[in-house]
Structure formats: C-alpha cells, structure tokens
Amino acid sequence: MKRLPPGSTAALQGPAENGHLPGRVTALAYFTEMALGGSKMDTWDKLNALHLDALREIGNIGAGNAATSLASLLGNRVQMTVPRAGVLPLKDMVSLVGHEEEPVACVEFTVAGPAPSKIFFLLNETSAYLLVDLLLGRPVGTTNAIDDMGASVLTEVSNILAGSFLNAFSDFCHLNLIPSVPAFAFDMLGAVLSSAFLEGGYFSDRALVIETKFYGEAITINGHFFLVPEDRALGIILQSLGLQLD
Secondary structure: OOOOOOOOOOOEOOOOHHHOOOOOEOHHHHHHHHHHHHOOOOHHHHOOHHHHHHHHHHHHHHHHHHHHHHHHHOOOOOEEOOOEEEEEEHHHHHHHHOOOOOEEEEEEEEEEOOOOEEEEEEEEHHHHHHHHHHHHOOOOOOOOOOOHHHHHHHHHHHHHHHHHHHHHHHHHHOOOOEEOOOEEEEEEHHHHHHHHHHHOOOOOOEEEEEEEEEEEOOEEEEEEEEEEEOHHHHHHHHHHOOOOOO
16 A cells, blocks of 8 residues: 555546546545446345344454454553444445545555455544554653654554454454555545555455444544455355355
8 A cells, every 4th residue: 555645635537438537536536436337346235134244243253353452462451342343335434434534544454365355454543643652652642643653553553453353354264364564554534545445456335344442541442444355255255154145
C-alpha cells in the first residue's frame, strides 16, 4: 500500500466512457465505480444465512484472539466488548469507521495460501494516537501526529493483532494461511480503502467486517478488521467449514 499524500481524495482520473471519468471524482467514488461496474465477483450474492453466520463466527473468534494479544501487550489493561461482525458493502464500511475524509491508520496484509485474501486493520485517528501513547508509555494525550516512531509502533502492534486474528481464522478453517509483511498508511479513509483495494485488483464492493472495541480505565480503542477474500477464496473458506455455495 502506498501512502497517499494528504488531499489525495480530491481527484483521480480513471477509465469510464470514452476512457475517462468526467470531471473530478473522489478516490472512494472511483473505487466504487470500479467495484460496481467492473467486478466479475458474484460469490457474495450466493451467501445464505448459514454462510453469513459462519463468516461472522470466524470474525468473532479472530477478533477475540487479537484482543487477548493486545491485552498482553498492554499488561492486561484492556478488555474487549463482544465484537460485531458482518458482510457489508463499501458505503457501509466507510460509515462504520467514520467518513471519507477522516484520517485513519491502516495496516494491510496480503494473505497467501489456499484462500488468498487481504486483511486490513483500521484505527480511527483518536484510537491510533491513544494506542501509540499506551505502547510507548507516554501520558495519554501526548501523541497528536503519527511520526516514524508512531508508524513503526502501529505497524508492529497491528502485525501482532492481525497475526493473532489470522491464526485463529486458520485454525478454525483448517487452512494454512500465510500473511505478507505489513504495509502501513495514515491518510484519509476514502484514500486508504480505494488505494488498498485498487492496487491489489480487489474490485469487490463487499467484505467481512469485524468491529472491535477495547476498553480500560478511561480509555477506549475502536478498531476494525476487514477480511476481503478473492472470489474463489470465499468458496474455499466455506467448504473448509463443510458448507457449499449453490
């Protein structure tokens, strides 16, 4: 994932009619155009209630494992609320986290193995600053920007959390899934999501989203895991759980 410069949601040019999108469009709007207009992915449309329950269970187990790792890193100073998981379209992913121009910290992993996927871990700006303070032993409220040290800390903790999430996911599905080296970005939500999805060619408008809230004395950290399987990978994940797509 390349770090986009501030304001990169302002304008992108991309193919549409006659090879160009008319006028100026936001990065998120461009991504949505590509996802809805150019996607060949239709596997999500085949999911029934049983499939969705299974995916939510994967999300809940993975988030629980990640919470245990975070509590260990912070000296058991945090607990986790029951995570909320569901399959959401892009517009709902954005509104769940905040708004398109809200700064977020995002760590992205490409997952190799029998079910190729991407995992994103997102923190809103306030939660990112708070987590940096807690992990570096600073008074809460010290961090007000993400410098190289902050980026390094967030990348490392996200690597641990995503690894914990993926390990639980792999064990539950009995699949050997291997994460890539993490890529970090701190930018506007719309730019981060569109850049991450488009660079990998993931023209889906849906993902499994797990919302987690870590809390302790006078602190609250809001995090979101996004699991985006490739089209064929979604079927493989479900088959590993004994479920078939029609």
